[in-house]
Amino acid sequence: MTTGLVLSGGGIRGVAHIGAIKALEEYGIYPTHIAGTSAGAIVGALYAAGCNWEEMLDFFKSTEIFSLTNYAMGKPGFLDTEKFHDQLKAYISHDTFESLGKQLYVTATNLLDGTLNVFSEGELIKPVLASAAVPGLFAPVEINKGYYVDGGTLNNFPVDLIKKYCDQIVGVYVNPFNHVSIKELNHVNKVLERAYHVMVANETTKKFKDCDILIRPANMDRFGMFTLKNLDIILDLGYNATMNALKNSDLASELLSAAELEAMNGFSMDTSIIGNPQD
Template sequence: MKRVFIIAVAIVTLLVSAEAQKQKVGIVLSGGGALGFGHIGVLQALEDNGIYPTIVAGTSMGALVGAMYANGLRPQDIFDLVKAEEFDKISKIITPSGLRRGSMGISDHKNILDMLDKYIPANDFDSLKMPLYVCVSNISKSQGEIIHSGGRLHEYLLASSSIPLVFEAVELDSMYYVDGGVFNNLPAQAIRDKCTYLIGSNVNPEKYRSPIKSGKDVAMRSVSILIYENTKPGIEMCDFMVDVPVNYFYSPMDFKHFYEIYQIGYKAGLDYIKEHPEIVRKCKGKRPDW
């Protein structure tokens, strides 16, 4: 009997310890190109209501915004970064130096890499102030992968945001990687069991689709449908899901509309909190001392 009691106590202790190691609030940020600027607004709305995620997962632009947040930058800092580095100009994102014989994309990653070197100088996941999980697509193995530790943080962030044909594929260990959204546009499963509450921010909500008026609209809608199919599993794993309706007004290449996209994200965050006040009751916490 005593032995059974000791075993029971040990099991309870392990369960309590595992629960204690969980982060209280996690956030997962979808891909979406320029639409991902909306995530900055969502993060600002959360913080304005005392909600501070302490573990992050993301794909593509969501991974880039998430990396800045995981490195201790506040939403306002990220907003200021975009303006200071002129990333609201497509010419600063897409550089034609990738146009050469045998190139795997229109643009290289020079400007984005320079930005990462400046704002996240330690090229290592373990150097970040909070855990970060980045989704990439390994097209050599035809599979999605989640990276969350070790070095080459910058390289995996570039890979996660390498929209096929637009950006060159990233070669790592003789394998080629592209945008994480090819396989998983909202990698909620990466951190679902590592936080008590999981908040999702999706800038490609299915219920907000722009009208089809041209061949370009047909192409964009087709791509959006494929992306949404890779988003649905993640949506179902979130406790709270903020749909940011930017895709009704703008496209993933509309970097010049940074401010408007940010504002839509901020309003979407505030509206969600107003409609779901329980998110504050469950997720409100102390701001990290970073």
């Protein structure tokens, strides 16, 4: 049995993905395939490279996004995306998809022809950075004469990339889309962020039905996409939402019992999960 893990974009809210992974592993569930966009691509790459949840969290805590050294000079963006290469390389020792312990797919949007590209082989770090390069804020990343930005602009929940390879799919979606008042849109950053979510929400929600378990952490609207605070709280929200989803899944409970039986009997078996998507 193969289990797929889909990780949405969402800026710093993507730390909730780390909490979700922590909970899945506590249940003895280890995905074989990962599809990620933007922040989900970063977490997916770190996880597939063998980082544990503490190391993944440390990456986000130690990365100073708005450091003066990261500002772009002569590039179309406030921040030079490729200046984050070495920070990611410190956690990913081998810069190829083939070196990963899990099959990983990440998306990025080619600005030149307006197409969505899927990266799953060859060089790893540049496509991951491109997938997370929010247009306007981060400069596009050049890959093979193409200029790439955030994959979430065209596919923010890439369940379609791994659906055919997996027996079950777990999806983690960390972008809130609740009704807001005009008073909440009191800054240009909030207006831009809201517009971005409106753009991607319609197509994204159609994909929820393709997940056997859908995890949508609550209260994500409390956190801005690039506010580097409360990372432990965001992780806990992802962890708690995932634990609740697993506890409400009959088969997830069976898997936990199977893992205990495996430990006692010393045999190996495949694990997978099926459940009902959360509303």
